[in-house]
Amino acid sequence: DAMVIQNPRYQVTQFGKPVTLSCSQTLNHNVMYWYQQKSSQAPKLLFHYYDKDFNNEADTPDNFQSRRPNTSFCFLDIRSPGLGDAAMYLCATSEGREETDTQYFGPGTRLTVL
Amino acid sequence: GQNIDQPTEMTATEGAIVQINCTYQTSGFNGLFWYQQHAGEAPTFLSYNVLDGLEEKGRFSSFLSRSKGYSYLLLKELQMKDSASYLCAVRDSNYQLIWGAGTKLIIKP
Numbered sequence: 001d002a003m004v005i006q007n008p009r010y011q012v013t014q015f016g017k018p019v020t021l022s023c024s025q026t027l028n029h030n031v032m033y034w035y036q037q038k039s040s041q042a043p044k045l046l047f048h049y050y051d052k053d054f055n056n057e058a059d060t061p062d063n064f065q066s067r068r069p070n071t072s073f074c075f076l077d078i079r080s081p082g083l084g085d086a087a088m089y090l091c092a093t094s095e096g097r098e099e100t101d102t103q104y105f106g107p108g109t110r111l112t113v114l
Numbered sequence: 115g116q117n118i119d120q121p122t123e124m125t126a127t128e129g130a131i132v133q134i135n136c137t138y139q140t141s142g143f144n145g146l147f148w149y150q151q152h153a154g155e156a157p158t159f160l161s162y163n164v165l166d167g168l169e170e171k172g173r174f175s176s177f178l179s180r181s182k183g184y185s186y187l188l189l190k191e192l193q194m195k196d197s198a199s200y201l202c203a204v205r206d207s208n209y210q211l212i213w214g215a216g217t218k219l220i221i222k223p
Binding site: 108 | 201213215
């Protein structure tokens with residue numbers, strides 16, 4: 001089945017220790033997104049890639065970086081996690097960025113910062 | 115600013131019907147999405163509306179009125195597994211998705 005996969009599902013890191021979350025997709029979609037979602041809040045878009053074109057949201061902290069080495073994989077790097085970065089991180093993909101393009105989500109990675 | 119409003123929480127009875135409302139104020143409109151999100155899991159796509167009217171998909175229907183900036187998700191014959199959060203999201207003129215905080219639906223036997 002075509003899908004969006006995120007690893008790991010649960011990640012624990014220490015305050016200030018860099019961490020990388022990964023996402024892969026078998027949908028061959030052009031666009032990949034990273035969202036941060038805290039409890040009972042809306043998903044917050046951090047950035048997205050349209051193919052190799054990187055699009056950063058204006059309010060995404062510099063602490064968050066992303067890499068997309070190929071169509072299938074995308075990584076979220078948190079350089080110095082703070083306690084406020086504990087959240088669910090959701091990866092999503094879409095075929096394009098047109099009106100009808102639906103975003104399909106991976107299962108998420110829940111990040112705990114100690 | 116851009117804003118999506120949904121009730122924070124609703125309670126309904128198994129077998130009943132519930133309507134979850136969403137109002138929006140966005141810079142432009144290029145479609146409205148409803149997603150279902152079970153606790154601790156990722157959102158899953160339910161429906162998409164871009165024209166006014168009702169879209170029906172099994173037990174779930176979604177309605178849109180662009181002139182009123184309003185949508186609702188109607189769930190019929192509620193089942194316990196429908197207990198989840200329901201998120202409304204609008205694609206704006208820049209084709210960005212603007213998300214609501216979600217409505218937590220609690221189903222009671």
